[in-house]
Amino acid sequence: MESKGIRNDEVLAVLRENAKRITAPKRAVIDVLLGADDHLTADEVTRRVQQIRSEVSPSTVYRILEEFESLLLVVHSHAGQAAAVYHLAGRSHGHVTCEMCHVTFEVSSSVFDRLARDLMGSDGFELDRHHVALSGICARCRD
Amino acid sequence: MESKGIRNDEVLAVLRENAKRITAPKRAVIDVLLGADDHLTADEVTRRVQQIRSEVSPSTVYRILEEFESLLLVVHSHAGQAAAVYHLAGRSHGHVTCEMCHVTFEVSSSVFDRLARDLMGSDGFELDRHHVALSGICARCRD
DNA sequence: GTCAGTGCAAACGGTTTGCATGTTT
DNA sequence: AAACATGCAAACCGTTTGCACTGAC
Numbered sequence: 001m002e003s004k005g006i007r008n009d010e011v012l013a014v015l016r017e018n019a020k021r022i023t024a025p026k027r028a029v030i031d032v033l034l035g036a037d038d039h040l041t042a043d044e045v046t047r048r049v050q051q052i053r054s055e056v057s058p059s060t061v062y063r064i065l066e067e068f069e070s071l072l073l074v075v076h077s078h079a080g081q082a083a084a085v086y087h088l089a090g091r092s093h094g095h096v097t098c099e100m101c102h103v104t105f106e107v108s109s110s111v112f113d114r115l116a117r118d119l120m121g122s123d124g125f126e127l128d129r130h131h132v133a134l135s136g137i138c139a140r141c142r143d
Numbered sequence: 144m145e146s147k148g149i150r151n152d153e154v155l156a157v158l159r160e161n162a163k164r165i166t167a168p169k170r171a172v173i174d175v176l177l178g179a180d181d182h183l184t185a186d187e188v189t190r191r192v193q194q195i196r197s198e199v200s201p202s203t204v205y206r207i208l209e210e211f212e213s214l215l216l217v218v219h220s221h222a223g224q225a226a227a228v229y230h231l232a233g234r235s236h237g238h239v240t241c242e243m244c245h246v247t248f249e250v251s252s253s254v255f256d257r258l259a260r261d262l263m264g265s266d267g268f269e270l271d272r273h274h275v276a277l278s279g280i281c282a283r284c285r286d
Numbered sequence: 287g288t289c290a291g292t293g294c295a296a297a298c299g300g301t302t303t304g305c306a307t308g309t310t311t
Numbered sequence: 312a313a314a315c316a317t318g319c320a321a322a323c324c325g326t327t328t329g330c331a332c333t334g335a336c
Contacts, residue, residue: 287336288335288336289334289335289336290333290334290335290336291332291333291334291335292331292332292333292334293330293331293332293333294329294330294331294332295328295329295330296327296328296329296330297326297327297328297329298325298326298327298328299324299325299326299327300323300324300325301322301323301324302321302322302323302324303320303321303322303323304319304320304321304322305318305319305320305321306317306318306319307316307317307318307319308315308316308317308318309314309315309316309317310313310314310315310316311312311313311314311315
C-alpha cells in the first residue's frame with residue numbers, strides 16, 4: 001500500500017491558502033478520494049459521498065473536483081468516450097485503461113518519460129501525460 | 144500528398160464482399176473521408192456529406208462510420224472528452240492531439256511500437272494504439 | 287452581513303436507439 | 312418480395328450552467 005502523496009490536512013491547508021471555503025461536501029469528497037484505491041468517475045465519487053451526505057448533488061461534486069484540480073490537488077484523465085476518472089495528485093503518472101474490465105492503472109513514469117522524449121524528438125510534441133489514458137487489454141483480461 | 148492507403152473502389156469491394164448494401168449516403172461518406180486531409184469528427188463528416196445530399200441524417204453517418212469501422216475500413220479515436228475523430232484506415236498508427244489548436248496528428252509507428260513494447264514488458268498491458276489520442280501541445284503552438 | 291458554495295432542475299453536446307418508411311438486392 | 316438501410320425524433324449519458332438559497336467566514 002503506497003502513500004497517496006497527500007494527506008487530508010494538506011488538502012485543507014491548500015484550500016485555506018487559496019481563500020477557498022471548507023464545507024461538508026468538500027470534506028466528504030476528500031475522504032472519498034483518500035479512501036479510494038483506484039480511480040473513480042465523478043459518478044462514483046458522487047455515490048460514495050452520498051452514502052454519508054445524501055443531499056450532495058452531482059453538480060457540486062463536479063464543481064469541487066474542478067476546484068481541486070485547479071489547485072493541483074486532483075488529476076483527471078479520459079479513456080475513450082467513457083466518463084473521466086479522478087484521483088488525488090501525487091506520485092501518479094500516465095494512465096492505461098483496460099477495455100475489457102475498465103480498470104485504470106498507473107504506468108511507471110519511466111515508460112511515459114521515454115514516450116514523452118520520443119514525441120518531443122520526432123515531432124516536437126509536448127506530451128501531457130496526465131490527461132489521457134491509453135486503452136488496451138490488461139494482463140489479467142488477456143488470460 | 145501521401146496515398147491514403149485505400150481507394151474508393153476498394154471500399155466498395157469490401158462492402159460487396161460483406162453483403163453490405165451500397166447506398167448514396169455511404170458513397171458520400173466515402174468521398175468525404177477520401178477528400179479529407181485531416182481527421183474529421185462525425186459532425187464534420189455529416190456536414191460535408193450534407194453539402195451534397197442535404198437529407199442525410201447524423202444518425203445515418205454514425206451508423207455508416209460504425210459499419211465501416213467493423214469492416215476495418217475506418218478508425219476512430221478520442222482525445223479527452225471531445226468528439227471522436229474518424230479517418231480511413233491505412234498506414235495510420237497512434238494519434239496525438241494538441242490541446243491548444245485541437246489538431247490531431249499521426250505519430251510514427253516506431254514511437255508507438257516502443258511504447259507498446261514497454262507496456263507489455265512492464266505490466267503485461269496490450270496497447271490498443273488506434274483507439275486513444277494522447278494530449279499535449281504541438282510544436283507550432285509551443286512557439 | 288457578505289459572498290462563495292450549494293442544490294435543484296434544466297440545458298448541453300456527442301452519440302445511440304426505436305420505429306415507420308424507403309431503397310438495394 | 313425480402314432484407315437491409317435510412318430519416319426522424321426521442322432517449323441517453325456525462326457534464327455544465329442559471330438561479331435562488333444557504334452557510335462559511
